[in-house]
Amino acid sequence: MEAAIIAxxxxxxxxxxxxxxxxxGKLVFSExxxxxxxxxxxxxxxxxLVKKLGVNVKLNTEATPEMIEAGKYDWxxxxxxxxxxxxxxxxxxxxxxxxxxxxxxxxxxxxxxxVLIGGGEVGCETALALAEKGKKVSIIEMLPELCPExxxxxxxxMLGLMNDKGIAQYTSARCTGITxxxxxxxxxxxxxxxVECDVVVMSSGMRPRSDLAESFHMTAPDFAAIGDCVVAKNxxxxxxxxxxxxxxxxxxxxxxxxxxxxKYTKYSCGFHPxxxx
Numbered sequence: 001m002e003a004a005i006i007a008x009x010x011x012x013x014x015x016x017x018x019x020x021x022x023x024x025g026k027l028v029f030s031e032x033x034x035x036x037x038x039x040x041x042x043x044x045x046x047x048x049l050v051k052k053l054g055v056n057v058k059l060n061t062e063a064t065p066e067m068i069e070a071g072k073y074d075w076x077x078x079x080x081x082x083x084x085x086x087x088x089x090x091x092x093x094x095x096x097x098x099x100x101x102x103x104x105x106x107x108x109x110x111x112x113x114x115v116l117i118g119g120g121e122v123g124c125e126t127a128l129a130l131a132e133k134g135k136k137v138s139i140i141e142m143l144p145e146l147c148p149e150x151x152x153x154x155x156x157x158m159l160g161l162m163n164d165k166g167i168a169q170y171t172s173a174r175c176t177g178i179t180x181x182x183x184x185x186x187x188x189x190x191x192x193x194x195v196e197c198d199v200v201v202m203s204s205g206m207r208p209r210s211d212l213a214e215s216f217h218m219t220a221p222d223f224a225a226i227g228d229c230v231v232a233k234n235x236x237x238x239x240x241x242x243x244x245x246x247x248x249x250x251x252x253x254x255x256x257x258x259x260x261x262x263k264y265t266k267y268s269c270g271f272h273p274x275x276x277x
Contacts, residue, residue: 002242008053019062029104076220078213082206082232091178111198119146123203131165138168206232
């Protein structure tokens with residue numbers, strides 16, 4: 001949406017293809033989590049701005065390279081996101097296993113005892129959301145610390161809340177299997193442990209949908225992949241990526257026009273204004 005907003009503000013005719021029945025993508029979950037109210041406000045602000053700017057939005061429409069090529073667009077930005085990574089642990093195909101994104105859709109329906117596999121930022125936030133619903137939550141993480149990639153102030157608050165909610169935390173642990181009754185793992189001392197649960201939530205990171213993004217490469221004269229389909233990180237990074245991809249090409253275009261008015265000599269390090277020697 002950020003890329004569409006910037007392009008529309010410049011006067012371009014912009015179209016968004018969205019396979020879901022609403023805009024928001026992976027931010028939709030924020031409306032169901034109390035401590036994500038700022039993110040929900042940001043999402044709705046962008047949705048309203050898209051409408052206000054007259055962006056053409058095609059909901060329930062999964063774009064294909066053929067569809068986009070037929071539209072004869074001048075510039076295509078692929079923002080197709082990332083898929084949840086599910087590690088090769090025996091039992092991940094069980095009926096009691098879901099990914100974190102699905103968890104929010106059924107948060108009031110799932111069982112009372114929940115184990116999350118993966119203690120990054122997504123896993124910790126999901127654990128807090130489940131704990132707020134009164135669930136008994138445990139997190140199993142293979143690294144020595146939970147959410148080490150999170151900004152330190154945010155991380156400190158998050159870990160404090162997790163402790164207050166009584167969320168069980170197993171770090172330096174390796175899952176060995178999932179059954180209908182729970183999760184088996186080796187703790188930091190190499191001892192076998194088992195946590196009983198009703199539901200197992202996979203929060204083991206994301207993998208960019210780079211192949212899908214690349215399939216749109218030849219559908220228009222100009223193309224760029226942006227957001228999670230390049231590197232799956234966070235909202236701030238994805239928003240900045242959209243901004244850069246809309247602003248840097250414009251700067252380069254102005255530079256090219258400027259260079260056309262100058263005589264220059266081409267050196268190995270670039271271009272040097274001046275007379276030829």
